[in-house]
Amino acid sequence: MNDRLTARDRRRAIVDMAWTDGRAGVGQLAAHFGVTESTIRRDLALLTSQGQLARTYGGAMAHGLVYEASLGQRAREGFRQKQAIAAWAAEQIGPGETVLLDAGTTTGQLARELREREQLTVVTIGLTVLNELADADGVDVLCLGGRLRHISQGLVGPFAEAALERVTADRAFLGADAVTVENGICEANLEQTRLKEMMMTRAEQVYVLADASKLGQRPFHAWARMPATWTLVTDDGAPPAEVERFRAAGVEVIVTGTKAAT
Incomplete structure (x- = not known):
């Protein structure tokens, strides 16, 4: 060109x-x-x-x-950014904790970071997370169950919601199709947003793992409302003005570096 x-x-x-x-x-x-x-x-x-x-x-x-892009399509986009976000998230998790991991590619990367951990419990609805931790002997893995959304490889619906009511966690790490200051997490499906809202109520600390391309976007019309306190974890490609909008609204924002130069 x-x-x-x-x-x-x-x-x-x-x-x-x-x-x-x-x-x-x-x-x-x-x-x-x-x-x-x-x-x-x-x-x-x-x-x-x-x-x-x-x-x-x-x-x-x-x-x-x-x-709505498939999980395979998402996995090919922003790989280094997702790695950096997942590495930071993994550092927040201490021994003996119980964590909730959403479905998605970034949470799948986070699960990979946790493969060598000991004395850790992971509760998840994501097949990517299950696949990453299938042979991680030191990690106790609980699958919430539910109906499989093939496009996202995540479990949703009343079975997942009923199981979620039985557990609590130290931290919840959520993915997002997009996230805005005004409306919270944007998803393609209302079942996903309902489950995310429930996950947020079951954890002491809530993190949304969203690369820069998802900030301030509104691709769909299903939304998950955010709790009073939560943390947005994004990458250094995030527009500074967008980051400041979240911070001005009281959201803690972590901006991670990338592992390799773009």
């Missing part, structure tokens, strides 16, 4: 690609235009704020085309 392309022309081309291909991914766009992923994220944030695109997992789509 011509490295003399102006930022304005690049953003116009990004919109064209989103409408032509249905979706424009951060990594794909960075390679196509020969710029960093951080530059593309800033472009997408601006285009979203102008109403030209709708943000989705690791990229953006033309308005009216937003869909």
